[in-house]
Amino acid sequence: MPLPMYRGESESHMNARALAALPDPEPDMPPADDGANRIRNADPAAIMPALRALGQRAEREREQAAREQTAHRVPAVVRSGRLASTTFAMMHPIGCADLPAEHIACGYCGTPTTSGVTSKHNVTGRIVTYADGMTREEPAGGTADFGTCDACRERHDLAGALIDAHPAALRAIGSRSIAVHRLAGALDALAVLGVETPREMTTEALGDLIRILAPLGIGARWSARFSPIIAADADMKQAAAKPWQHVRLVPLRDLRKAYGQYLAHRQPPRMIPCPTGGCMLCGVAAVFARRVDEPWTAASLKASVVRGRSDASGHLCPTCSEARREAGHYALDAAYLEAVDPTHALRRKQPEPPRFDDGLTAWVTTGRAPSAEPFAWTDLDRMRKLMVTSGW
Structure with a gap:
């Protein structure tokens, strides 16, 4: 019967346990130099009961450990x-x-x-x-x-x-x-x-x-x-x-x-600057937003949208981002109209929204510094008067 080995036990400890279970050697038995020699020289009839007892003891210990672990895991019913x-x-x-x-x-x-x-x-x-x-x-x-x-x-x-x-x-x-x-x-x-x-x-x-x-x-x-x-x-x-x-x-x-x-x-809003200097369409440098909000939207616009010579990449403010979502290719017109008529009071009187195809370009194409107000390089008051008189 093979000698059982406990978890984490070395071979020397296993031999020591088997050695302790053996009877004392006879006087005429040659002296053993270590435990392994004593086990080899022992009478098989004497060592087998000891090994069998060790195996039964190890089995009882495993069963007891399993019962203790199961006792802490009683399923709910x-x-x-x-x-x-x-x-x-x-x-x-x-x-x-x-x-x-x-x-x-x-x-x-x-x-x-x-x-x-x-x-x-x-x-x-x-x-x-x-x-x-x-x-x-x-x-x-x-x-x-x-x-x-x-x-x-x-x-x-x-x-x-x-x-x-x-x-x-x-x-x-x-x-x-x-x-x-x-x-x-x-x-x-x-x-x-x-x-x-x-x-x-x-x-x-x-x-x-x-x-x-x-x-x-x-x-x-x-x-x-x-x-x-x-x-x-x-x-x-x-x-x-x-x-x-x-x-x-x-x-x-x-x-x-x-x-x-x-x-x-719950903190009051604060000015959050544009990561790339200013909004690509209106040129505003910063917007009011709550501390946990991210108001600036990264975007890439075609040259036909910004009305410039090449495509542009940067960020859009919340107003221009919404105008791009609603108007698509005419995002610049929608954003400019929002700056001219933020309350929608003037455009309600017009059958169709105006198109600013002549002269209006996005801020990203102007080379100007960003400003505190949207489309600051244009004459917003003049456009409001034209909307009142339907002269755009």
């Missing part, structure tokens, strides 16, 4: 339509603790509460971790039931009040229930970060808050660990040790980054 069993029954995930008797976990911050069941979440699958460390999603059914603590209920009531105070934000979303759900998720994201919940805000700030933070806040809730897919370490008999302490490092990092973007959006 659903009984009678409700989540009943647990995963990681012998150890708590970071930030979690045993759920006290007569309590239910809050579906938002995860802390124990005595509110009773206030929400039911459908379960469609579960993540099962096997003894070899592999994970796999398996189908499941039933519901996961949660309560609502006082702090989370107050925060979500505030979300409803804020939506009611901003009808424009409600119209942008369409449904009040969906709007409240999204804003509550955004306020949950602020609670995870420890930011004080705002009691008043503008409609624009409310929209930015929902757009940037709502998805991450909803994903950070305690119920997201159980619905629709039960996480491998999710346990209905556990709760968060402290509010939101169950949120992992990666989601927490994403929340901090998103909150920084929200703060940047």
Whole structure:
């Protein structure tokens, strides 16, 4: 029978174990110079029981290790339509603790509460971790039931009040229930970060808050660990040790980054200069934009578009970029008309938009320095008078 070797064990250690299991040598046996010689010179009838015992001992140790690893990977099951069993029954995930008797976990911050069941979440699958460390999603059914603590209920009531105070934000979303759900998720994201919940805000700030933070806040809730897919370490008999302490490092990092973007959006706009000096069409040097925006659009224009001798490459300001998108080959005319009549008050009186084919060229062909105002090298006031009198 071959001598079993333990994981990470060298041959010398294996020989030493076999040597220790042998009986003492007879007085007339020649002295052994090392363990290997002693094993070779030993009686086969004496060494075989020792090797067999070592093999049985190694097998028992492997089985015990497998049982211990499996005990920490008990798959979650659903009984009678409700989540009943647990995963990681012998150890708590970071930030979690045993759920006290007569309590239910809050579906938002995860802390124990005595509110009773206030929400039911459908379960469609579960993540099962096997003894070899592999994970796999398996189908499941039933519901996961949660309560609502006082702090989370107050925060979500505030979300409803804020939506009611901003009808424009409600119209942008369409449904009040969906709007409240999204804003509550955004306020949950602020609670995870420890930011004080705002009691008043503008409609624009409310929209930015929902757009940037709502998805991450909803994903950070305690119920997201159980619905629709039960996480491998999710346990209905556990709760968060402290509010939101169950949120992992990666989601927490994403929340901090998103909150920084929200703060940047709320800063007043600033002048952002053109990366290539000025807009290719109107020649403006800088535009107002928020700190997180990128107002300048890189573009390449044909010579017929800029009305020059060769093609041009550079950047377009937001106004000229929109004119190019709408007017195509006549982007220069559309951009110039926007500078002449920014309110569209004059062009409403004309049956067709004017074409400035004579003399008008793009800034990139003029060789002039960029300016603070669009088309500063042209007479915009004269063109406005011509539009009023239909004399263009």
